Amino acid sequence: MLDTFRRRAETWSLNKRFLIIGGLVILLSMTLVGSWITSRIAGNAVAGAGSATALFMDSFITPLAQELDTADVLSIGPIRALDELIASPSLQGRVVSIRIWKPGAILAYSSDETGLGRKAEPREDMLRAFDGTVAATLVDSIHDGPARIPAGQPLLEVYSPIRANWTGKIIAVAEVYEAATRLQAGIRRTIMEGWIAVLAVTAAIGASLFGIVANGSRTIERQRAALQEKVEQGQSMLAEIDRLRQRSMRASGKVSDILEARMRQVSADLHDGPAQLLGLVALRLDSLATLDDPQARRAEIAVMEGALAEALQEIRHVCRGLSLPDLQAVQLNDIPDQIISLHERRTGVVVEKDIAVASRPVPHAVKTCLYRFIQEGLNNAHRHAPGAAVRVTCRLAGDRLEARIANGATRDLPPAPPRESTGLGLTGLKERIESLGGQFGFELAGQGAAVLTMDLDLSGEAFHA
Structure with a gap:
């Protein structure tokens, strides 16, 4: 107010x-x-x-x-x-x-x-x-x-x-x-006379000051009218200069954002794609030494060859400056099924899924983020909780895209041996999600049980492809 x-x-x-x-x-x-x-x-x-x-x-x-x-x-x-x-x-x-x-x-x-x-x-x-x-x-x-x-x-x-x-x-x-009847009456009379005197003096002072202010106001109005004419002449030029400045600032900001995003994308793509596939091959190598059946060994080697070939292909795509995989022609609702099917073929693990995502045009960055989130979550579940049940939930309600990957604890199989961390796994995934204004969550329980969550608000203008 x-x-x-x-x-x-x-x-x-x-x-x-x-x-x-x-x-x-x-x-x-x-x-x-x-x-x-x-x-x-x-x-x-x-x-x-x-x-x-x-x-x-x-x-x-x-x-x-x-x-x-x-x-x-x-x-x-x-x-x-x-x-x-x-x-x-x-x-x-x-x-x-x-x-x-x-x-x-x-x-x-x-x-x-x-x-x-x-x-x-x-x-x-x-x-x-x-x-x-x-x-x-x-x-x-x-x-x-x-x-x-x-x-x-x-x-x-x-x-x-x-x-x-x-x-x-x-x-x-x-x-x-x-x-004190007379005393009180005299006090009231004196107080009334005092108020009349104060009112009269205040009115005289206020009238004198108003006259001075009125004269000054007329002078100011004349000067303001003269200045207003000159100001209006320069307004169009100032507006044009301001538009050019805003365009320059937006262009500069976009260039900086693009460079930073590209660097983060290359770093995350190298880890989330080729590094994950190579990690899968390393896990297969650990189990290959224990296989005595030649047919099983050939099947295991075939899986590793496929993973290595796919990793090499992804590296080539990254080197050409392309996001991996090529999701330009893929609809948003097809991404979860695509990565889940690919994971099942690579690992032989059946993944429970609850997918409720409608087809909607979104920027390529959102598709890549969803793809990498599901890929990272499934690979981490297979690596740290082999044999445990995995469930993927993905929903698009209005402008809110929510995804959740949960895996249970390992029961009969021993946990995978610790490996050296590249520092780009969950950290890179969290950075990718938060760069789009989303929220990332990770909860870890005993024996490899974990829950990975992602929440993206697609209501902004930047998400309207």
């Missing part, structure tokens, strides 16, 4: 930007300044009224509370004097309640309740008064007292320290509740 607002704001004129964004900033500033000023006005008014009340009541209460320097509660004489003082015409209707607290929040006198000598939880304002500070607050009820005042009547709560006459030590704190 912020990006959308920013893009839309970029199309606005300077006048409109200032009117909306500047207006919001000015309005926020006015609100903050006005709130701070009015809060200061209210706070100072309450503090001033509290100081006046404390000074006024101190002249009556302090002389009557001097005995609290040694006593916890007032005696009957000062109590009656304070009661008569509150009931006097000068204070009646003005002072609602008076309490006197000893240090430790012990109630020494109360005009509106009994329970002298009880201990209460000290409040923050009371503690400030015991530290020598007059604390005043506007409240709507007497704290921890009888609700005998009309609902909604504001009160000024004042905590004032009472000091000993000769030593100046704080011997008690007076808690006075004074009717």
Whole structure:
């Protein structure tokens, strides 16, 4: 949402930007300044009224509370004097309640309740008064007292320290509740006047700034129109230059990709084709030494000769710069059956298969990748788990080509002896698949059991042959 607002704001004129964004900033500033000023006005008014009340009541209460320097509660004489003082015409209707607290929040006198000598939880304002500070607050009820005042009547709560006459030590704190209807009305009136003044000053500042911005906006618009004409003249040339640059970059990238892909292809083709066939011949040589039947030996030699001839043919194709085998005229759905049949003829092993691939035009790289995947998986299963059941699954669902080769563990036959690795088997196959944006998986269990998986997404434009 912020990006959308920013893009839309970029199309606005300077006048409109200032009117909306500047207006919001000015309005926020006015609100903050006005709130701070009015809060200061209210706070100072309450503090001033509290100081006046404390000074006024101190002249009556302090002389009557001097005995609290040694006593916890007032005696009957000062109590009656304070009661008569509150009931006097000068204070009646003005002072609602008076309490006197000893240090430790012990109630020494109360005009509106009994329970002298009880201990209460000290409040923050009371503690400030015991530290020598007059604390005043506007409240709507007497704290921890009888609700005998009309609902909604504001009160000024004042905590004032009472000091000993000769030593100046704080011997008690007076808690006075004074009717504050007039005080509250005066604060509201002053706050309203303060807001009017802040609004007027803010409006004057905003109008002055808008006039300056409007004049600057007109100048900018004239200059923008003059520059726009010159920019449009060069746009066609810049567009042509950009098209040529993009074509050059794509051509350079394709050349680099083709060279790298060709090098990987030659390396993988040499291993996946001739090297696999030579490995098959090497396996046959191991078993040839144990054969005593001349006919079986001739049959074994015939298989090896065929493999060697096919390896030689593949090497010749690679040397001519061709992918092996020639899959240009082969449909995608025919590739799994072709390589499985070839493997069965070479090894005599029957391969279980579950093929569900429809005919679909795909690039030659995809055909080669599928061919090499099945070839590598079958050869590895025959080499590392001879005699084990092998199953090939290949499906094309929509734009996703999935292939899976799984072989079981060897049972009666010993595992094949380890051979030196060329480093191009599964690593080269993984690189071939991932170069096409696919995913390669390999899971190995005990006694040669393994699962090889491939997953290719053919939805990209590069896979539409």
